[in-house]
Amino acid sequence: MGPAPAGAQDRGGAGEPEVMELALEGTGKEGKKESSKKHTLSGSPVEGLLQPVKLSQAELYKEPTNEELNRLRETESLFHSSLLRLQVEELLKEVRLPEKKKERIDAFLREVNQRVLRVPSTPKRELTDQTWLPAGVRVPLHQVPYTVKGCFCFLPPSQVTVVGSYLLGTCVRPDINVDMAVTMPREILQDKDGLNQRYFRKRALYLAHLAHHLSQDPLFGSVHFSYTNGCHLKPSLLLRPRGKDERLVTVRLHPCPPPDFFRPCRLLPSKNNVRSAWYRGQSPPGDGSPEPPTPHYNTWVLQDMTLESHVQLLSTVLGSAFGLKDGVALLKVWLRQRELDKGLGGFSGFLVSMLVAFLVSTRKIHTTMSGYQVLRSALQFLATTDLTVNGISLCLSSDPSLPALADFHQAFPVVFLDSSGYLNLCADVTASTYHQVQHEARLSMALLDSRTDDGFQLLLMTPKPMIRAFDHVLHLHPLSRLQAACHRLKLWPELQDLGGDYVSAALGALTPLLEQGLGSRLHLLAHSRPPVSEWDISQDPPKHRDSGTLTLGLLLRPEGLTSVLELGPEANQPEAADFRQFWGSRSELRRFQDGAIREAVVWEAASMAQKRLIPHQVVTHLLALHANIPDTCVHYVGGLLDALIQSPKETSSTGEEALAAAVRCYDDLSRLLWGLEGLPLTVSAVQGAHPVLRYTEVFPPTPVRPAYSFYEHLRDRASLLPRPDKPCPAYVEPMTGEEPLRKDERNPSHSMSQSRDLLLFFLVVCHLEGSGQWPQDAEAIRRVRAAFQLRLAELLMQQHGLRCRATATHTDVLKDGFVFRIRVAYQREPQILREMRSPEGMISLRDTPASIHLERDTRHLPLLTSALHGLQQQHPAFSGVARLAKRWVRAQLLGEGLSDESLDLVVAALFLHPEPFTPPSSPQVGFLRFLFLISTFDWRNNPLIVNLNNELTVEEQAEIRSGFLAARTQLPVMVIVTPQDRKNSVWTQDGPSPQILQQLVVLAAEALPVLEKQLMDPQGPGDIRTVFRPPLDMYDVLIRLSPRHIPRHRQAVDSPAASFCRGLLSEPGPCSLMPVLGYDPPQLYLAQLREAFGDLALFFYDQHGGEVIGVLWKPTSFQPQPFKASNTKGRMVMSRGGELVMVPNVEAILEDFAILGEGLVQAVEARSERWTV
């Protein structure tokens, strides 16, 4: 391998996964940059910006060595790309155990081995007589029922061997575990020990005695019990070295029976080894019904017997094939990022190793393959096969005495037999877990095939915790409730099989129940696996109810969510009874339009928000009906954040309906505009530009019905005016629509009858179209547009009776209580504004601020609005996510720095590029991913590409990236690229500044863990608004405002209990006067403050009912400046060292704050002394 970039090597050594992530990102980006093009960035290198490595001419053109050529050839044949190879190698270097540590671990293992073999033996006792155990140790097993036949004595193990991934070299950091099998001597065991948990009791006692002796030893820092893979019949002993190596390694001791002690035919899945008579303390019903089979119990015994044979198998397969080992390590990382490998029934690293062995045996994987190819093949296999229907087996012999796969399918949901043909490796894996693995594998395969994204980063470096991966999450708490559920569901055989683990028993029954009930609403149901607990040897093992909570994750199907009806079979069909039985009292007979009479369930949900929460109703209903779990035990986390985007008075809806009503009204208006008669030019397009029209306005507008007594009247202009003696009236924001004019398509017959002014501007527009001389006059165009606005208002008034108010730049139209602001646009106007005439008379095109602004408003904004409107039709959750995101940013007082459009685009990216997730279907999960994206995206070195309508091809995206890198220093800090705007990132040109973006990133990184913890807390989330409250301690000055003059006071995060009347009627009534538009005193005040003191301080405010303006002094402005006439704003003269300098006059400025906002400002608090100069 050639010399890696210096930076990457320096960073590569750190052991923490987080650090690793950064380092890898670094290498990745550098590589990409270099492969794109060799170029030098102009200007001084900005810190943190990745620069190509400078190499001398000689280095650059050195002949490649043989080794390098070999690697090139290898990369070509074994990897997707050379970048991927680098990334994979870097990752493996991170997760591999270094040789140095291996030596230390080996030494420790030898010590353990000696000490275990030296543990003294004890005399023989009855199993039930446990008085011989010393006081400091408890049996790590729930002995229910206690009485059991048999004797026990401790004898030193006959053999101690290392098994598992450590031996194979496939263990991954962090949490290095070494599994040791401790073979119990044959003398301890008796015949029929396989029956009635006798073997497990002996195993537990064996461990207890071992634990007692080892805990005396100073070699060990800690001696704990734990469960092997979470199976609570099989404790294991955890040993950690003392001293600085404490976190180096955990040695797990697993006692196991001598080889061939149990006969495998007694442990077939159809056999019973736990007698009902013993377990339930009663004889089975006398009618001779057979004992229920105990497949899981049998498997656990079998697992202990095959520890060594498995490790032998794996070592022969993986043996010297480094690619396979790499592949297994990658698969383990993949599973760990998805939290699939932990707990009882997890898809553990051992399982994937066996899967790789299986794929080798079926020749799907070859030993010469690279790690990446192994990962790919394994994922491909997982994605395309269904082990719940067609199990697989490592067993090659065709012995007729072996059990058939079908027998296993009857007993277990997922079947993967080992080489002996008796043991199902996937016995504990539930169908849901397996489906989740399949789902992830499918997503990953799609990602690997897509080529567009940085697949490695998304596949192996992005964690997918449950709360961020699933749309809705529900916690069952307390778990003891599940015991009753087991009784209700009649799960005694399962309990007998699982040794009383009612959580697993109930889980097996509840997931199919919920899956059936949620039906078409559900895409995937996943459950958390009980975590593997550790406890001190002097304590009793944790009870089942203490194993945390059971969390279910629902991945919803957005198209199924909208239906409120669960259609059942026709009433006279035999299936109707089943349907009634399943839904209980919720099932009712209904007659449908086609005459059919059917069973059906109807859920109450009027608004979109309620429909999204129908799964909540379904789950609580089914759990109460079938499992006797009351709704107080079901903590459903799905709509907790909805409260933040509900309008103050409407609590049943999150505003999608109100937005749709506004959009409908807009559609009506645009139809009116299209059909307007008497305009000298025809309308070529009516386009919306306001956030409402793309469903992303945080609080949707409501139709206004002003109470006239509340206002002054301006009779001759039919307008209402605010009154100083009343509280500030409700805020009405006009929605902007654009209406570009089209070329002359008039009807010539009626144009002649127009009045003079219409004829005039008709003429002028024609001139503009036809002549090369006139369009240079922007002033004339403005006049023409003004005349058009007037005419438009007149016509709308005449023909449709709409109240209008025309100004030079826009026309406000009042329709059905909504106010629209129509701006007439002329498509060549930006072009004309751009024209510059040089002194020689040469005309050149240069972007001017006015032309950029106009183009943004009349071209980009309508395009964006229609694209996002389309996105909302595809993904109904888009609106909710975008509004929550905006709400959060504004609540953190950063709304001014980030434009609405840029936030909308970031949210759109969550839907268009959801990898490695699926597009969010609920606002909650979308918001969490928004926070994650904001806090982790590398804005400095990457553009955020939002591929609206999938218009950008892979090549174009690569081109955009290289263009971005070349022009990085000229671009804004946050670059968002869309198909319409590939270079300039128009929506982030004016902000945020680097400081604001940094603050946003920090806040998001803080908020995400807090919110996730709250949502994952089964006791209830506590105060969900915590992350929406801004930290105020960072501001130098706080300006407190009087709620009386804050028109949107009720929208505040902590909604006030009482606020002021805002002059609106509650009942509908005719409204003929133009309401007060866009009058928001805090915003007017802020505009004044920013204009007057913008170069001295930054002002922060939450436009949704904030009562505080935060002021932050700019440190640079407090430098004394030379005395200059143009430099005197808010400063005073001071003599310093005989020279006159200007410094800010802070006292006077604070006074000005109060004077400027007279009536609005309650108090001005100076909080820090930082401003003293």
Added chain:
Amino acid sequence: METRARSRRRTATPGGPRGFRLARWRRAGGSVGRGTRSRGFRAPQVTQECLSRLFSPCGAVQSVELQEKPDLGDSPKEPKSKFFDPTPVPGFQVAYVVFQKPAGVSAAIVLKGPLVVSTESHPVKSGIHKWISNYVDSVLDPETLRVEVDTFMEAYDKRIAEEEAKAKEEEGVPDEEGWVKVTRRGRRPVLPRTEAASLRVLEKERQKRARKELLNFYAWQHRETKMERKGAPPAPGLQPHFPWRLGPVHEAQGCCCCCRCQPQPERRAPRGGPGGVLGHRLPDRLWS
């Protein structure tokens, strides 16, 4: 030289409206420009009337101008339309107070003490009251707007018509030096004078010239190009010393041994005599 006297805020009579600060500028030389202007520095809420009231004790005030930036000359401003030039958000501004007599300026320079901007008899609106009155002002009469647009467009039309008539009159008529102005409107329209058009022309010209230049005409030229290429880097496929260039070997891009595989510029025998506009550029040796 400029000096500055800062006045401190003074509260007016108890119970009355608070006095506003007024930072005041004065110029040592006394008068600026016309000799009757005095410059004051304005806090955001001060109005023209207020300033003329404050300075009236120094002498009769002729006018007060508010500007965003200090401006030395007297630049006559075009009257602004209240419809088309939106009033900017008030910030700090500079005021020029023009006195009727120069004595006013000298009196203003020695004016002492803080000046109270807002008094009971002459309150200056700020805060809520100001915003409400601004809102009221922003509701304009559409009829006035219509009249303004009409007058503007009439004048504009007239001007355009005049210019057009004049252009038509002058068309084809040589001026005193004998030049004829050619416009697009003439019988033989010319190219528009835009940057894009001129760039296009230049590019075309460049291509034409490049085509005519002979590169490998003589043996020595040929040899030189060969020599140059020898020192040049090898084909890009063979320089993978970057770790990120480990990818598939680039397509072989020709060899580096000779120039035969390189695309050759079209060879053309030089035509005799000056060809085209600029002729062929030939090495001198041809003639020696």
